[in-house]
Amino acid sequence: MKLSLPKKFTGCIAIFFVFIAFLNSPVKAQQGTWTELTTMPFDSNEGVMLLLTDGTVMVKTATGPDAYGNVWDLLIPDSNGSYINGTWTPASPMNDTRLYFSSQVLRDGRVYVAGGEYGTGSDSAEIYNPLTDSWTEAPHFKGYIGDANSELLPDGKVLEAIVGTYSADSTIIFDPVANKWGSVAVCKGMHAETSWLMLADNSILFIDWPYKSSERYIPSLQKWIADGAVPDSIYDPIAYEAGPSLLLPDGRGFFMGATGHTAYYTPTGTASPGTWAAGPDVPNGYSTADAPGAMMPNGKILFTASPKPYAPDNYFPSPMSFFEFDYTTDSIKLIHGPGGIDTISAPCFVSNLLDLPDGTVLYANQYTSRYYIYKPVGKPLPAGKPTISNITQNGCTYTITGTLFNGISQGGDYGDDWQMFSNYPIVRMRKGNTVVYDRTTNWNRIAVQTGSLLDTAQFTVPAFTSAGVYWLVVIANGISSDSVSFVYTPCVSGIQTVADMRSSIQVYPNPAQEQVTLTFKSSVSGNSTIRMIDIFGRVVLSEDDKAEVGNNTHILNIAGLAKGVYMLTLQQGNITSRTKVVVN
Numbered sequence: 195m196k197l198s199l200p201k202k203f204t205g206c207i208a209i210f211f212v213f214i215a216f217l218n219s220p221v222k223a224q225q226g227t228w229t230e231l232t233t234m235p236f237d238s239n240e241g242v243m244l245l246l247t248d249g250t251v252m253v254k255t256a257t258g259p260d261a262y263g264n265v266w267d268l269l270i271p272d273s274n275g276s277y278i279n280g281t282w283t284p285a286s287p288m289n290d291t292r293l294y295f296s297s298q299v300l301r302d303g304r305v306y307v308a309g310g311e312y313g314t315g316s317d318s319a320e321i322y323n324p325l326t327d328s329w330t331e332a333p334h335f336k337g338y339i340g341d342a343n344s345e346l347l348p349d350g351k352v353l354e355a356i357v358g359t360y361s362a363d364s365t366i367i368f369d370p371v372a373n374k375w376g377s378v379a380v381c382k383g384m385h386a387e388t389s390w391l392m393l394a395d396n397s398i399l400f401i402d403w404p405y406k407s408s409e410r411y412i413p414s415l416q417k418w419i420a421d422g423a424v425p426d427s428i429y430d431p432i433a434y435e436a437g438p439s440l441l442l443p444d445g446r447g448f449f450m451g452a453t454g455h456t457a458y459y460t461p462t463g464t465a466s467p468g469t470w471a472a473g474p475d476v477p478n479g480y481s482t483a484d485a486p487g488a489m490m491p492n493g494k495i496l497f498t499a500s501p502k503p504y505a506p507d508n509y510f511p512s513p514m515s516f517f518e519f520d521y522t523t524d525s526i527k528l529i530h531g532p533g534g535i536d537t538i539s540a541p542c543f544v545s546n547l548l549d550l551p552d553g554t555v556l557y558a559n560q561y562t563s564r565y566y567i568y569k570p571v572g573k574p575l576p577a578g579k580p581t582i583s584n585i586t587q588n589g590c591t592y593t594i595t596g597t598l599f600n601g602i603s604q605g606g607d608y609g610d611d612w613q614m615f616s617n618y619p620i621v622r623m624r625k626g627n628t629v630v631y632d633r634t635t636n637w638n639r640i641a642v643q644t645g646s647l648l649d650t651a652q653f654t655v656p657a658f659t660s661a662g663v664y665w666l667v668v669i670a671n672g673i674s675s676d677s678v679s680f681v682y683t684p685c686v687s688g689i690q691t692v693a694d695m696r697s698s699i700q701v702y703p704n705p706a707q708e709q710v711t712l713t714f715k716s717s718v719s720g721n722s723t724i725r726m727i728d729i730f731g732r733v734v735l736s737e738d739d740k741a742e743v744g745n746n747t748h749i750l751n752i753a754g755l756a757k758g759v760y761m762l763t764l765q766q767g768n769i770t771s772r773t774k775v776v777v778n
Contacts, residue, residue: 225518225529226570234563235267235282236759236774240293241560242612243548246324247303248656249620249631251277251548252285254292254612256561257759262293262313266322267774269556269565275622275629277550278567284761284774286327286727290315294341294611299618300370301350303635308332308354308368309339311611316340319354321370324633327763327770332373335366341611343390345398346640347413351376353398355385362386362403365411365418381418382409387429387610389439391447392617393461394643399447399468401436401457404429412465422467426455430483430502433509437482438607441642442521443493443577448473452483454502456519456526474526476517483510484543486614487519488606491553491672492572495519498542510541532557532566549605551620551631553672578602580619580668580675583648590685592632592653594621594668599649600642601670616671617642621653623664623680630659655682658717699764705776712748714764714771716741722766724748726775728758741766752777 237255240263244252251269258264266285271277292310300306300321308319317339319332340357347353352368362384367376383402391399398411399421406424411417428436428451437450447459456473476482480499487497496518501511515538516531531538544560555568584595605616617640621632637651651668659682666680699714712724719742726735734755739748750762755777763772 224571226568228530228532229278229567229569230532231269231277231565231567232279233282234565235269236284236563236776237265237267238561238563239546239558239565241546242295242297242608243546243556243558243614244297244299244305245548245550245614245616245620246299246305247618247620247635248324248633249551249622250324251550251556252305252322253558258287258291260291260313262291262310264288264291264313271629271631273629274627275552275624275631277552277554277556282774284772285322286329286761286772288315288322288329289320289331290318296339296342296344296354297612297614298344298346298352299615300346300352301618301636301640302370303633304370306344306352306368306370308335308344308352309342309357309611311341319368321373327772330373332368333375335375343385343388343400343610344613345390345392345411346615348396348640349413353379353411355390357386377416379411379417382420383407387435389436389449389607389609391439391441391449391459391607392604392640392642393441393447394445394641395461395463396641397461399439399459399461401428401449403436404431404434408459408470415465419465420467422459422470424449424457424470425472426457427451427453428455428457429453430481432506433483433503435483435503435509436609437485437499438487438497438609440487440489440495440607441603443575443602444521445643446521448495448519448521450476450482450485450487450497452481452503454479454481474519474524476526477528478515480515480517482542482609484609486542486545486547486606486608488547488549488555488614489603489671490549490555490570491574491578492570493521493575493578493602494570494572495521496547496555496568496570498545498547500542510543512541513537513539514542514545546608546614547606548614549616549671551622551669551672553674574673575602578670578673580649580670580673582666582668582675582678585666585678585680590654592655593650594619594653595648595650596668596675597646597649598644599637599651599668599670600640600644601673603642603671605671618670619649619651620669621651621666622669622674623655623659623666623682624677625660625662625664630656630664632656655685657684659684699771699773701762701773701775705778706752707778708753709749709751710762710775712750712762712764714741714746716743716746716766718767719743720767722764724750725763725765726750726752726755727761727763734760
C-alpha cells in the first residue's frame with residue numbers, strides 16, 4: 195500500500211544513490227577512501243546511528259507498523275574488528291514509532307530515546323537495555339518533545355528539550371536511573387531547530403532560533419544564561435534550519451548554518467559570555483540545512499551540504515555533496531563521495547555520519563540499505579590520544595584508569611535531533627588477528643578535552659572470549675591509546691550479555707517459506723526457547739528445545755506465518771540471541 199509521508203519527505207523516496215554530474219568547483223582536497231559494507235541489512239535506514247559501548251552500531255530503520263518505524267538493526271564487527279565485513283542482526287522494536295527524535299547513550303550502556311517529530315512517540319521516552327534486548331517506557335510526558343535536542347549531564351541525567359510549535363523555550367531533566375522527569379529550566383530564547391554544543395566546561399551552548407543571540411546551560415546552576423552575539427545568521431529565512439556544531443581541538447566551538455555561513459565561538463570557561471567570529475562559507479552556495487557532521491581523528495570535520503533553501507515549497511533542495519572542514523587553515527573543501535562521484539540526488543538532511551572506534555566514519559542515507567565507511571587521511575591528533583595507567587579487576591568487572599577517555603569533541607552531530615555522540619571510552623582487545631570489543635560503563639565524566647585529569651571506566655569482557663594475553667587499547671572517537679598487555683582469564687558469572695551468541699547463531703534458508711533450520715553453538719546444556727516475533731512485538735510462534743554443549747540444530751515450521759519480516763529469538767537461561775527471518 196502507499197504511505198502518506200510528511201512534507202519533509204517530498205521528492206526523497208527515490209534516494210537510491212542516483213548520482214549526477216557536478217560541473218562546478220573541482221575537487222581539491224586530499225581526501226580519504228570510501229568502502230561499501232559487504233552485507234546490507236534487511237531494513238532500510240531511517241536516520242540515527244548510535245555507537246554502543248561494546249562497539250556495536252545501533253541503527254534506526256523504517257520498518258514498523260507505520261511509515262516512521264520502531265525497529266532497530268545492529269551492526270556487529272567481525273572477529274577481526276572489521277565493520278566493513280560485519281554482520282547485521284535485529285534488536286527488539288521500540289514501544290512507539292519515532293522519526294526525528296532525541297537520543298543518548300547513557301553511562302550504564304543503555305540507550306535513551308525521546309519524542310519524535312513524526313510517529314506515536316512525540317510525547318514519550320523509553321530506554322533500551324542491550325543486555326536484555328528490551329525497552330522500558332518512561333512515565334508519560336505531559337507535553338510535546340518532538341524533534342528535540344538533548345545532552346547528557348555530568349551526573350548522568352539527561353537534559354531534554356521540550357519542543358512546541360515554534361514556542362520551544364523550556365528544557366526538562368530526565369533521571370534514567372530513577373526513570374522519572376525532574377526540574378524544568380526555561381531558556382532565554384527558543385531552542386527549536388538549534389544545535390546544542392557541549393563545551394569543555396560541561397556548559398551547553400546554542401544559538402537562539404532564529405536570531406543571532408546565543409545562550410548556555412550551566413549544569414552547576416541548573417539554568418540558562420545569556421551569551422554573546424553571532425556575527426552572521428545561521429538560520430535561513432525560509433526553512434529556519436541550521437546544521438551541526440562541534441568542539442574544535444583548539445577549544446573553540448564551530449557552528450554550521452542553513453545560510454551557508456559558519457561561526458566560531460571562543461569560550462571563557464566561566465559564566466561570562468564568550469566571543470563569536472565568522473567562519474568560512476560552505477563552497478558553491480551550499481548550506482547545511484539539517485545536515486550531519488563528524489569530527490575525524492585528524493581533527494577535520496566531514497559533513498554533507500546541499501543548495502540553500504530557496505522557496506517555501508523547497509525547504510530541502512538537492513543535490514548533496516561531501517565536504518571537509520579544516521580548522522587549521524580556516525577552509526572548507528569539496529571531496530568525492532562514495533564511488534568517486536561528486537553529488538547525490540538527495541538533500542543533505544537524509545544523510546547520517548557516525549564515528550567508529552577504528553578511526554573511520556560510517557555513512558548512510560535514509561530509505562536506503564547501503565552503508566559506506568570513510569577512512570580519512572592523516573594521523574590522529576596527539577591531543578586526543580587517551581592513555582592507560584592502570585587496570586584492576588573486581589570479580590568479572592575491570593576498572594581502567596587513564597586520561598582523555600572522552601576525546602576532543604562529542605564526535606558527531608546532526609543538529610536539532612537524534613544526537614549521535616560518542617564521547618565515551620571504548621575498550622578493544624586484540625590477540626593475533628582476533629579482535630574483541632568489551633562493554634564499558636560508568637565512566638567518571640562526560641566532559642571532553644580534560645587534559646591530565648584522571649579518567650576511569652569499568653568494562654566487562656564478552657562471554658566466550660578465550661583466555662590468553664591480549665593487547666588492549668582504550669579509544670575515544672576513533673583515536674586509540676597505546677596498547678598495553680592484558681592477561682585475560684574467563685570469569686564464571688550468571689550474567690551474560692545479549693551479544694554472547696550473536697556471532698554463532700545462523701538461520702537458513704533466509705528468506706524462507708515452509709521451514710527454517712536454526713544452528714547455534716552453546717557453552718552449556720539446558721532448556722532453550724525459540725520464538726518468532728512480528729514487527730508489532732507479538733510472539734507468533736514459540737517452541738521449546740534442549741540445547742547441548744557444542745553445536746545445536748533446530749528445525750522450525752513457519753508454514754502458518756504470514757509473509758513479512760520477523761525476529762527470531764533464542765533464549766537459554768540468561769543468554770539471549772536473535773536474528774531476522776524473512777517469510778515469503
